[in-house]
Amino acid sequence: MWQTVITLCLLANLSGVRATCTYPYVAVGEKCLFFATMADIQYSEARQMCHSMGGELAAVLTATQFKDIVYYIYDYGYSGQHFWLDGTDSAVEGQWQTSAGLPLPMGTPFWATTYGNIEPNNKENEDCLEIHPARNYYMNDITCDAINSPLCEEDVVSSSRNVTAPTSCPRPYVELAGLCLAFITWADQGWAEARQTCHGLSGELAALTDIEQLRAVYLYLHQESIAFDSFWLGGSDIEQEGSWKWTDGEPVIMGTPFWGFKENINSQQPQGGTAENCLYLDAQAGHYFSDGDCELLLNPLCMLEGQ
Incomplete structure (x- = not known):
């Protein structure tokens, strides 16, 4: 790996x-x-x-x-x-x-x-x-x-960016909305493998439990010009269809303003049923929450453990 x-x-x-x-x-x-x-x-x-x-x-x-x-x-x-x-x-x-x-x-x-x-x-x-x-x-x-x-x-500070890696978050994590997050753009992996990648960085797939965290991630993706990438989060309904939980067992907040749409504005995610059991930020749909096939090859979004 x-x-x-x-x-x-x-x-x-x-x-x-x-x-x-x-x-x-x-x-x-x-x-x-x-x-x-x-x-x-x-x-x-x-x-x-x-x-x-x-x-x-x-x-x-x-x-x-x-x-x-x-x-x-x-x-x-x-x-x-x-x-x-x-x-x-x-x-x-x-x-x-x-x-x-x-x-x-x-x-x-x-x-x-x-x-x-x-x-x-x-x-x-x-x-x-x-x-x-x-x-x-x-x-x-x-x-x-x-x-x-x-x-x-x-330590080359570019005039075109404002985000740096603070000392409170070990590299390659950056601090956003009180979280230490690592955007692993150099790995395209399924959900289970993405979890292992985060474990190797002393972390876990990220749990975004506050809407300001989602907003901060969205702004960072555009500021860093990586908004074309989709990212795995640490949520799934693998254990029970329709019961979405983070990897620590806490429930994923449903509905607006977290979950988005794919093709039809009248059908808010999740809509994939038993075929789509893992949670990700969908680049094609504004980086709102979306359910997807757990074997999709996406980038891991890791969160430092202990937060």
């Missing part, structure tokens, strides 16, 4: 951590970086993952920073991996900048260049930044819905 992979990756890098870097970040030149090789996700999800780890996608602003990252990739066995970096020209085509609004360096020695082709080339509306083994880890523009691993940098 992915939590085993992340543990092995982090343990392998412990010797590189210095006092100025907070675990699981390692010192790479002047930066504290986390090579999140357990996750293969889109650009927006990669940013959210870095935010939940107390950072941002790594910004490369000098030639030395770029050299240090490339050398580290080869020296520490990441040479088969491909990574997202902090950079986009989605606001104005051709004007590449970080999430904090800093201009990215162009040309040599950063971007890949061959006869007749100079990156970034916006070949297919490519607005996001990657480094990839196919280009020997030179920078390349790529579509933002491509799949790469996040390369996170610690």
Whole structure:
């Protein structure tokens, strides 16, 4: 499972951590970086993952920073991996900048260049930044819905976001409406497997028992640009059809304003009967509560145990 992979990756890098870097970040030149090789996700999800780890996608602003990252990739066995970096020209085509609004360096020695082709080339509306083994880890523009691993940098605060991972919630949890929640966008799992993923993070699938919690989650999903993802919650009526309970046995609140609709405004969820026994936040229906087949492959929304 992915939590085993992340543990092995982090343990392998412990010797590189210095006092100025907070675990699981390692010192790479002047930066504290986390090579999140357990996750293969889109650009927006990669940013959210870095935010939940107390950072941002790594910004490369000098030639030395770029050299240090490339050398580290080869020296520490990441040479088969491909990574997202902090950079986009989605606001104005051709004007590449970080999430904090800093201009990215162009040309040599950063971007890949061959006869007749100079990156970034916006070949297919490519607005996001990657480094990839196919280009020997030179920078390349790529579509933002491509799949790469996040390369996170610690404590880089972006002017475009307001949520940080507070010290009261251990990483990768973030604090929302008094809860420590982890949005596991890098795992697509059935409900039972999603519970196991949360258990591996000392948590459980989230129970949203107050409407302000649902509102806070909704705002976070849009702020972090992961509103296209659906998330498992810790509710089900597996034991008794129609009797919805959280994993701790407490009843799930029914009706408005928690439960939404799928196709017909006159038929409020849950409507799936015995075929749909697990609770999730449905991206296609405004992230209201919905019942679904427990084998659907969705992202876990974990809550730290003891809350």
